[in-house]
Amino acid sequence: MTVYKKKLIVVSNRLPFVIQKDDLGNVIRKHSAGGLVTAVAPVVVENDGKWVGWPGPDYDFGEPLPESSVDDTSPTAGLKSSNVIPVALEPHLYQSYYNGCCNETFWPLFHSMPDKAVFSADYWKAYVEANELFARNTIKALENACDPDDPPLVWIHDYHLMLAAHAIRQYAANRQYKIKLGFFLHIPFPAWDLIRLFPWADEILQGMLACDLVGMHLQDYCINFIDCCSRGLGTRVDAKDMIVEHGGRYVRIAPLPIGIPYDRFRTLAVSAKRTIPEEKKVVLGVDRLDYTKGLPQRLKAFELLLAKHPEYIEKLEMLQIAVPSRTDVKEYQDLKEQMDQLVGCINGRFSTPTWSPIRYIYGTVSQQELAAFYRDAAVCFVTPLRDGMNLVAKEFVACQINDPPGVLIVSPFAGAGQNMLEALLCNPYELNETMETLHRALTMPEDERTLRMNYLRKREQSQDVDFWMKSFLRAIGRLDGEEAPV
């Protein structure tokens, strides 16, 4: 990961840690869960890069950031506070920009769930304001970094900041600073039919086109984006080479599927203490508590399995670890209630005096513990209704060091389902199919498990987060010794 010797400024809504106060009132930093942070944090730490982002709602502006994390196995433990530029969001902005536009509008819309999306001019106004704030803070970081012989790379992440590049580009152009601007979207980019529902879609597209490179996980997402530019903005596009012409510049759109820090997870799996006893068979789910993850469907499929196959009673357990997420948003509160009820119902229906079918942890676990769960689970059950990529599927594979290994089930509606082809695929909208796939995984012969897992491991090891980072840098022409193809 040390390939990147130039200046790197990462900009994302969330910093890789959240600032909180402990019971004694001390300011502490806690690792933030989520795919973006897991993938990008090791890259910034390794490359001594800067990170511009929001430290969470408990941060008081001007307060010094703590130097180290509570969990020293987290990938952000090595991030120096001098390399962090905290962006403080006022409560009204936090509410309308983050809870509102990001999580009530873009999140459901981009995950093809328009019925859940709220369209509000106030949210949009706050989104514009917040993006300008992030841009101003990035410019601050740029002021110390701009050297005409060594222009920095500003790498903006995700749906929270689709407008930020525009202001940064203007600022740099006014001062004749040469910079490279890259954007990576960590969630799906949906079809034009969905994007056009958003009243300010043109501005979003133009904001992203202020970059030199726009990366997404899948070719399908890139095709959707290019189609939206052509239909929504009338821009000239080269769909074959994935180039969009905008404002006299050529913007490259590239499918760059993200990877995980494979070796890090493998090492954790080697050293992690056992938490699932050897004689126990566990089906594992690990997610943020999010309605895109298909959690109720997953529990119902497990319930159906117990009903149809009583041979699993007292022999099998489902362990679902769900990190609290976006708890101010109603859809997430409703989901929490639904999960509590479902777990209670299924446990009430099937429990015996010595066994309960579902163990449900509503909280975060450390990466060390996570690695042990991944290693010792019989099946990892990844059933999103829609997901940009899904890193949990990849982390599970990296931790599979037991012989024989476990089985991965993944939904084709997650990016991971498009390229982890040796996993068992199942459609989470179809309960019976999901249940049957789980049964198949639990009864799969050892040699088939080994064969499938060998292929999966090989791919994740070679296409890890380092590979992703290098692919992005190569595509934007910033990999040492290589020129941009555009």
Ligand code: ADP
């Ligand atoms: P998303 O980006 O939508 O959250 P991903 O599966 O891509 O989904 O990434 C989730 C990340 O968060 C993974 O790196 C995973 O290890 C981490 N994570 C998810 N649930 C937990 C949990 N309960 N405790 C700790 N980390 C978690």
Ligand code: G6P
């Ligand atoms: C997904 C998004 C990230 C986000 C993460 C956690 O991975 O792509 O941008 O950070 O979820 O969500 P949160 O709202 O807590 O930042």
